[in-house]
Amino acid sequence: MCGIFGCVLKDGNAAPLIHSSLKRLEYRGYDSVGIATIFNDKIHLKKDMGKIDEVDKILNLDDMPGSIGIGHTRWATHGAPLKVNSHPHADCTGEIMVVHNGIIENFMDLKTELQNLDHTFVSKTDTEVAAHLIEQTLKNNPKLDLVGAVQESLKRIEGSYALAVISTREPDKIVCARNESPLVLGVNGKGVFCASDIPAFLPITNKAVMINNGELVILSPKGYEIRKISDSSPVIREPITIDWTAEMAVKQGYPHFMIKEIHEQPETLRNTLRMQDHYLDLLSTFLDRANEVFLVACGTSYHACLAASYMFSKLAFLPTYPVYGSEFVEQHGKSVSIDSTILAVSQSGETADTICSVTCAQQRAATVLSLTNTIGSTLTRISRVYIGTQAGPEIGVAATKTFTSQLSVLAQLALRLAKKRGKISQDEIDHLEEQLVRLPDTVDTIVKTQEQKIKIIAEKYKDAKVFFFLGRGISTATAFEGRLKLMEIAYIPAIAFPAGESKHGPISLIEDGFPVVFVCPKDETHKTVIGNVMEMKARGAHIIAVIEEGDEEIKSLADDYVEIPKGVPSVLSPIPFVVPLQLLAYYTALAKGYNPDMPRNLAKSVTVK
Ligand code: F6R
Numbered sequence: 132m133c134g135i136f137g138c139v140l141k142d143g144n145a146a147p148l149i150h151s152s153l154k155r156l157e158y159r160g161y162d163s164v165g166i167a168t169i170f171n172d173k174i175h176l177k178k179d180m181g182k183i184d185e186v187d188k189i190l191n192l193d194d195m196p197g198s199i200g201i202g203h204t205r206w207a208t209h210g211a212p213l214k215v216n217s218h219p220h221a222d223c224t225g226e227i228m229v230v231h232n233g234i235i236e237n238f239m240d241l242k243t244e245l246q247n248l249d250h251t252f253v254s255k256t257d258t259e260v261a262a263h264l265i266e267q268t269l270k271n272n273p274k275l276d277l278v279g280a281v282q283e284s285l286k287r288i289e290g291s292y293a294l295a296v297i298s299t300r301e302p303d304k305i306v307c308a309r310n311e312s313p314l315v316l317g318v319n320g321k322g323v324f325c326a327s328d329i330p331a332f333l334p335i336t337n338k339a340v341m342i343n344n345g346e347l348v349i350l351s352p353k354g355y356e357i358r359k360i361s362d363s364s365p366v367i368r369e370p371i372t373i374d375w376t377a378e379m380a381v382k383q384g385y386p387h388f389m390i391k392e393i394h395e396q397p398e399t400l401r402n403t404l405r406m407q408d409h410y411l412d413l414l415s416t417f418l419d420r421a422n423e424v425f426l427v428a429c430g431t432s433y434h435a436c437l438a439a440s441y442m443f444s445k446l447a448f449l450p451t452y453p454v455y456g457s458e459f460v461e462q463h464g465k466s467v468s469i470d471s472t473i474l475a476v477s478q479s480g481e482t483a484d485t486i487c488s489v490t491c492a493q494q495r496a497a498t499v500l501s502l503t504n505t506i507g508s509t510l511t512r513i514s515r516v517y518i519g520t521q522a523g524p525e526i527g528v529a530a531t532k533t534f535t536s537q538l539s540v541l542a543q544l545a546l547r548l549a550k551k552r553g554k555i556s557q558d559e560i561d562h563l564e565e566q567l568v569r570l571p572d573t574v575d576t577i578v579k580t581q582e583q584k585i586k587i588i589a590e591k592y593k594d595a596k597v598f599f600f601l602g603r604g605i606s607t608a609t610a611f612e613g614r615l616k617l618m619e620i621a622y623i624p625a626i627a628f629p630a631g632e633s634k635h636g637p638i639s640l641i642e643d644g645f646p647v648v649f650v651c652p653k654d655e656t657h658k659t660v661i662g663n664v665m666e667m668k669a670r671g672a673h674i675i676a677v678i679e680e681g682d683e684e685i686k687s688l689a690d691d692y693v694e695i696p697k698g699v700p701s702v703l704s705p706i707p708f709v710v711p712l713q714l715l716a717y718y719t720a721l722a723k724g725y726n727p728d729m730p731r732n733l734a735k736s737v738t739v740k
Contacts, residue, residue: 132523133218133232134159135314136331137201137295137305139350140322146195149202152324152331154183158381158526159232159327160206162507163217166192167228168200169302174228178203178217198322201295201305203230207506208519209238209407210255220259222266223250227298229265231258232327233291233312234405234521241287261294269300278349278358281306285347285360290405293342295325308347308360311401316340316348316355318370323350329373330380338370389527389620389727393713397575399532400706402521403539404568410518414474414500415547417516418443421472421498424451427459427488428476431530431612435537436476438608438705442541445702446555446563447548456484460491469496476541477501478525478533480508489513502540504533518544528733529620531713534612535574538706542567545702566700570707573696577710581693585711588675588691589718592646598623599637599672600712601630602650603660609650609705613712620727621719630656630663643671648715649689650708653679654701664688677711 134156138145149166164186165178175197177190183204186192203218210216219228235241238257241264246252250263264284269275275283277298285292291311297304307314307325317324317332317339324332325348329339340355342348346366349356357366375384385391418424424443426436436453443449451474454462467473473492477485480503489499493513501514504522511517522536546563549555592598598617602610607629614627628637630649641647647667651660661684664674668688676689680697693711695704720727 132159132206134204134327134331135201135230135232135293135295135325136203136327137230137297137307137325137350138199138322139303139305139352140198141352142321143198144196145198145200147193148335149200150183150187150192152326153202153204155330155333155381156204156327157183158524160204160524162207162212163205163214164192164203165217165219165230166195166200166202167219167297168195168197169297169299170197172299172302174221174225174299176219176228178219179214180212180217199297199303199305201228201230201297206523208234208521209257211511212507216254216256218258220254220256220262222262224266226300227262227265227296229258229262229294229296231261231292231294233293233310234402235260235288235292236290236405237288239409261288264288265296277301277304278306278347281308282347282360282363291402293327303351305350306347307350309342310344314342316342316350318355322352323355325350328383329375330377333373333375333377333380337373339373340368340370387527387717387726387728389529389531389717392525392527392532393710393717394578396532396535396578396710397571399522399536400539400571400574403536403543405521406518406540406543410516411543411547413516414518414544415551417472417498417500418449418474418544418548419551422470424449424472424474425459425463425467425492426451426453426474426476427456427485429456429482429484431534431615432476432478432482432485432537434608434612434615435534435541437611438538438605439541439545441605441608442545442702443548446545447552448554449548449552454488456482456488459488464491467492467495467497471497473497473499475499475501475510475514476503476537477510478504478520478530478537480505480510486510486513502537504536527728528730529616529716529727534709535706539567539570542703563700563702566698566703570699570703573699573707574710576696577707581711582714585693585714586718588693589715590722591691592673592675593719593722595623595646597640597645598625599633599645599647600625600627600650601633601647601663603630603656603663604654605701605705606650606652606656606708609708609712610648612705612709613648613650613715616713616716617719619733620716620730621723621725623719630660633663634666638666638670641667641670641672645672647672647674648712649674649676649685651676651678651682651685652695652699652701652704652708653682654704661685661688677708
């Protein structure tokens with residue numbers, strides 16, 4: 132997730148406006164910032180790594196001439212957060228400048244093709260290919276104008292993008308376009324603006340035009356013109372009036388970041404499906420060679436590791452050991468060795484216990500691999516190979532979208548390893564890959580159809596003194612995560628166990644009305660879970676079940692239930708099944724009058740780059 136902004140003013144300097152608008156988009160990324168303007172047919176460019184204020188102190192971003200320009204604030208995905216990888220990116224001539232939010236999936240193929248045509252690349256980003264591709268398209272078709280060249284180039288780009296392009300060849304316009312990354316226009320009497328999100332321009336105008344996938348826009352002093360990328364057909368769309376406050380706008384109209392981020396999961400899951408093959412391959416090769424694999428993490432990330440241990444075992448027949456970051460040194464510090472591989476998982480890449488485990492393992496010559504949401508974090512700097520979760524910044528303290536993204540990447544890694552090891556049939560791999568691709572829509576359906584129901588359940592149980600969360604197999608990890616969410620933001624003590632363990636002690640707590648949340652996908656554990664549900668029910672527990680749609684057996688036993696669309700394979704089930712539990716925690720916190728974005732005594736780790 133990055134923030135882009137562009138403006139064409141009728142009069143005056145664009146740079147101060149771009150600078151202040153990027154500040155309002157900084158919640159989308161803060162690894163680097165850059166602005167390019169056009170004045171007297173020349174490009175003026177300022178960019179560097181760091182937060183906007185830090186870069187501004189050194190470069191004075193407002194001091195750039197020209198009434199037209201584009202800007203970018205970056206959350207690194209391809210290439211470290213360095214100046215050279217900062218946007219805007221240029222073609223070989225420096226005449227074309229591009230800012231981009233999204234992931235160009237086929238950038239390696241395009242880059243190779245363009246390098247063979249003598250294009251020189253300076254960055255490690257996917258975005259830079261767009262600038263060179265436009266340049267090459269113009270070279271191949273000298274009669275094309277900038278709009279035509281951008282349009283033809285976009286037809287060759289696969290993946291997600293919201294991008295904005297300027298060129299000295301046609302210094303009076305910005306060409307921008309969208310596919311699966313947000314893009315919105317702002318208009319007022321002084322000019323036209325394009326941005327990743329409404330807060331960017333809200334203080335200057337509340338008149339906005341939403342841009343849809345497959346559309347291209349030409350911004351000029353005359354206004355805006357929307358066309359379809361596929362066939363240039365014109366799109367007529369009038370501005371709408373936005374009545375959000377600035378604070379609401381940053382949260383896109385949601386009352387809290389946590390619920391915004393829960394709702395973002397279809398989009399963030401889609402992004403995880405755009406992993407760079409090369410890194411998945413590299414990581415799975417290291418895992419394949421390992422004699423012992425530790426999955427090390429804290430909190431929610433640990434729960435992703437717990438789920439992953441089932442994925443690696445079931446799909447790739449690879450035994451792995453999930454270990455809490457805070458326990459690793461005590462538990463394995465003496466035995467970890469050159470034969471060990473550590474896969475550390477961390478949203479922030481900075482959690483002290485995780486870093487400490489990794490450092491200990493490194494000192495004993497173990498191989499360190501990592502999965503993180505923060506490229507450039509300490510973890511990426513000390514790992515042999517790392518891969519990003521692509522979830523964008525998570526502002527809510529409670530991890531939600533980053534958890535499901537971690538699970539999706541770990542599932543892809545397990546599948547890649549399964550392929551390498553030939554442990555399961557190609558048919559099964561194909562089926563799981565197809566199901567993985569369907570998950571963003573499944574999560575979307577859950578949020579759309581179950582949210583109101585969960586709100587009512589939260590209201591009903593908000594005064595419970597304690598909760599149980601139970602699941603079997605991989606759903607144990609889901610249950611653990613549901614329990615952590617409820618405890619940390621609704622402050623209700625909660626206990627999570629593998630359901631089979633509940634009769635070895637915890638069941639003695641059960642009395643009339645005790646709420647027990649069961650995670651029940653329709654997998655090989657289903658029959659035994661029904662047994663556990665009946666045991667609890669017989670002792671007066673109130674059963675809240677997360678079930679597969681149409682699971683009549685559990686429906687008939689449950690006091691309340693939430694339904695997940697049919698057909699999710701067991702190994703992928705934590706991704707959709709955790710969503711109702713995130714919502715349950717969120718609405719319980721609200722029902723009890725707490726602010727879910729600010730749980731007491733907790734803060735998110737942040738990266739100091
Ligand atoms: C819970 C939560 C924490 C983090 C934990 C690890 O909602 O956010 O439990 O998961 O502190 O953080 P990272 O993943 O940044 O290492």
